[in-house]
Amino acid sequence: MAELVIYNTLTRTEEPFIPREPGKVAMYACGLTPQAPAHVGHMRGVVVMDIVQRWFEQLGYTVNFVQNFTDIDDKIIRRANEEGISTTEVAEKYSKMYVEDAEALGVRLPRFVKVTENMDAIIEVVQRLVKDGYAYVVDGDVYFEVNKFPEYGKLSGRSVEEMQAGARIEVDERKRNPEDFALWKAAKPNEPAWDSPWGKGRPGWHIECSALSLKYLGAAFDIHAGGMDLIFPHHENEIAQSEAYLHCQQPFARYWLHWGPVRLRQEKMSKSTGVVVPIRELRQQYEPAVIRYFLLTVHYRTPLEFSYERLDEAKSALERIRTAYQRGQAFLREHRGTSADPVVAEPYVQQFRASMNHDFNTAQALATVFETVHEINTRLNTPEIAALPKTPAETAGLLDALQWMMETVLGVPLHQPATAHSETLEQLMQHVIAWRQELRSRKLYDLADRIRDDLKAMGILLEDSPQGTTWRIA
RNA sequence: GGCGCCGUACCCAAGUGGCCAAGGGGAGGGUCUGCAAAACCCUUAUUCGUGGGUUCGAUUCCCACCGGCGCCUCCA
Structure with missing residues (x-):
């Protein structure tokens, strides 16, 4: 089992995989915020992780794979207002679509966990960070103090000084350092909110993945995965807050795996820019197996041009x-x-x-x-x-x-999906082939060819060989 | 400006300090076949962005340059 080598973003090298616990793999992948239909970029991550899971199983491991849904955040709230439904309804609607798309691509689903169902765990982590002096409270907001975590920047390979030099963001005056990030956000009027020691509010984006992965997988779990665009700041922040929470006694996750972006016309496919191909639409045009195969033709870390x-x-x-x-x-x-x-x-x-x-x-x-x-x-x-x-x-x-x-x-089926009328169609085709064979044996080739051409126009291919004629759907 | 990745044939794309630089798509020629399709055989990189360096030897390691991309702000 020791022959597997994985590229670890944390060390930027390929390392032999050694599990935390013999025979078991605990892995976590950052899921998405269900507020819009999933696009090809999302599906790449889903398929990559499915392959990873399948391969671990082939190597004899039992895999515990957890993925989150960020089912409450700014964009979900905005979406709910636009569609005139609740944030829960928004999250459920798009989560369901995502799961359907994943299943269509032959993905064996991970265990999904939701932010809104794990508020206690999240609050507990924030609370301990405040108590231990890693975080501070301002007007009902809680911020993580980056300077308190000396190793900040170890995943993305940048130092706090460099980040300050290149900072382009507007600095919130209430923060002690520009890089400090929110663990908990005080509720604004008419927003969904949860009770906390700091008043009503909701979690920041980064803390949920820390809290959920630690809750379901425990410290020093094997693999933490996500898209490359999450390395900074998301995963960097996760490491800081999680390892601070663990009192720097244990690593948060041991192998960091990041897949490359999917690009469209030389640009990253992204919801925010609108440069996307929704997987729903693509599924109308291509068999899911073809889409899945396409995603596997390139190594997972290489950017993929759609x-x-x-x-x-x-x-x-x-x-x-x-x-x-x-x-x-x-x-x-x-x-x-x-x-x-x-x-x-x-x-x-x-x-x-x-x-x-x-x-x-x-x-x-x-x-x-x-x-x-x-x-x-x-x-x-x-x-x-x-x-x-x-x-x-x-x-x-x-x-x-x-x-x-x-x-x-690889999870790519070798048979095309069965057609609804396959039984009847099969009988019909056998008759058509027999009639056509009759024409061929009488050397009425233009008629035989016309049948073949007409069927081809319908998407049915006839192939003659010395053993007989076969048919298949293109 | 900072951090990082990439540049391999017509297109896509693996890969290695030295065996013919995988594989797919496409194109051309041939075999089989009434024709077509499928399949098989042959051909499509004396060369891996450019220029230096290290080495007995580099596409592979180092440096510079040119070109493309990602992140530094929500992002899978």
């Missing part, structure tokens, strides 16, 4: 994999009862494992997938090899390996 050309490429590439898998299955149906021989597949599996163990390198792992595909195609394509007695067993082994790589690890 484009429809890339998605079309992903579609073609995935089709190549699926075609090989389906051909292989058809071949095996002619050789019922063969048990899989894993020997031929073994080198591919090993290579795939090595890629995944090297910081979850899915882009590299996909190269191995294609080598496996090539191996399968060659066997089926070469009559002398296909006729060998051992070929069915070896092919079965290769198909098992392919399925394991694609479906079990």
